[in-house]
Amino acid sequence: MATGSNEPILSVSDLTVSYGKVTALNDVNLEVQRGETIGVIGPNGAGKSTLVDTIGGFLEYEGSVTYRGLEVAENDTPTLIENGLFYCTERRNLFGQMSVEQNLRLGSFLNDDGEEDRLAEVFELFPRLEERRTQEAESLSGGEQQMLSLGRGLMSDPEFLILDEPSIGLAPVVLQDISEALTSIRELDVTILLCEQNLTFALEHADRLALLENGRVQRSGTTAELQSDDLVESYIGG
Numbered sequence: 001m002a003t004g005s006n007e008p009i010l011s012v013s014d015l016t017v018s019y020g021k022v023t024a025l026n027d028v029n030l031e032v033q034r035g036e037t038i039g040v041i042g043p044n045g046a047g048k049s050t051l052v053d054t055i056g057g058f059l060e061y062e063g064s065v066t067y068r069g070l071e072v073a074e075n076d077t078p079t080l081i082e083n084g085l086f087y088c089t090e091r092r093n094l095f096g097q098m099s100v101e102q103n104l105r106l107g108s109f110l111n112d113d114g115e116e117d118r119l120a121e122v123f124e125l126f127p128r129l130e131e132r133r134t135q136e137a138e139s140l141s142g143g144e145q146q147m148l149s150l151g152r153g154l155m156s157d158p159e160f161l162i163l164d165e166p167s168i169g170l171a172p173v174v175l176q177d178i179s180e181a182l183t184s185i186r187e188l189d190v191t192i193l194l195c196e197q198n199l200t201f202a203l204e205h206a207d208r209l210a211l212l213e214n215g216r217v218q219r220s221g222t223t224a225e226l227q228s229d230d231l232v233e234s235y236i237g238g
């Protein structure tokens with residue numbers, strides 16, 4: 001029934017994902033509109049990584065996950081990337097023995113129009129990466145690897161960025177760098193799905209939040225609405 005530009009860029013309907021007998025996601029529904037940042041929050045084991053791994057095309061599922069009308073399970077990763085989806089996670093996409101610059105350029109292998117301009121933008125956003133452009137990725141600190149992962153996502157000129165816990169394990173000063181970069185990325189009109197256990201970080205950056213617990217969406221709404229929600233508050237308190 002939705003038409004044209006009002007259609008969500010991502011629709012998750014009745015999504016169930018299991019690992020053998022463990023049901024990690026149970027009947028999850030979620031819509032993401034173009035240009036917004038949605039934060040998926042929840043405690044350990046809630047199903048956040050399972051959700052982003054599914055949207056990124058790495059897991060089998062029941063139900064439906066469509067990105068720009070494409071069913072994720074029926075499309076391969078290059079097709080999804082060509083359509084602007086980029087799953088950005090340190091776990092998945094760095095090549096340790098390649099240099100910082102080589103890793104960044106791999107981000108644009110399916111779309112190298114404007115590659116040099118994008119590289120310059122990434123270096124402007126993360127001067128540390130420019131200083132270390134010839135260094136092997138595996139020799140970077142955790143925070144620098146997180147910057148490289150984000151920078152590599154930007155090299156694909158994404159329309160939709162999936163970020164898997166970009167704040168995890170970062171010292172406060174590096175977290176500040178990542179936070180400022182994310183603010184700049186949001187100004188580029190990129191749609192972002194931000195999976196986060198760090199609620200302060202999610203509250204700072206997300207327009208809307210979905211709270212996952214035991215594989216179910218327990219709450220969803222605008223960040224302002226959910227900030228004073230009892231369940232979210234109890235989670236923040238815990």
Ligand code: ATP
Nearest residue numbers: 019022024042043044045046047048049050051197
């Ligand atoms: P965390 O914040 O601790 O990473 P999460 O919210 O990302 O947690 P998931 O990693 O998605 O949660 O895990 C959801 C549930 O699925 C958990 O109960 C977990 O033990 C289970 N699970 C995840 N991966 C597997 C796997 N490969 N095999 C079996 N069970 C798994």
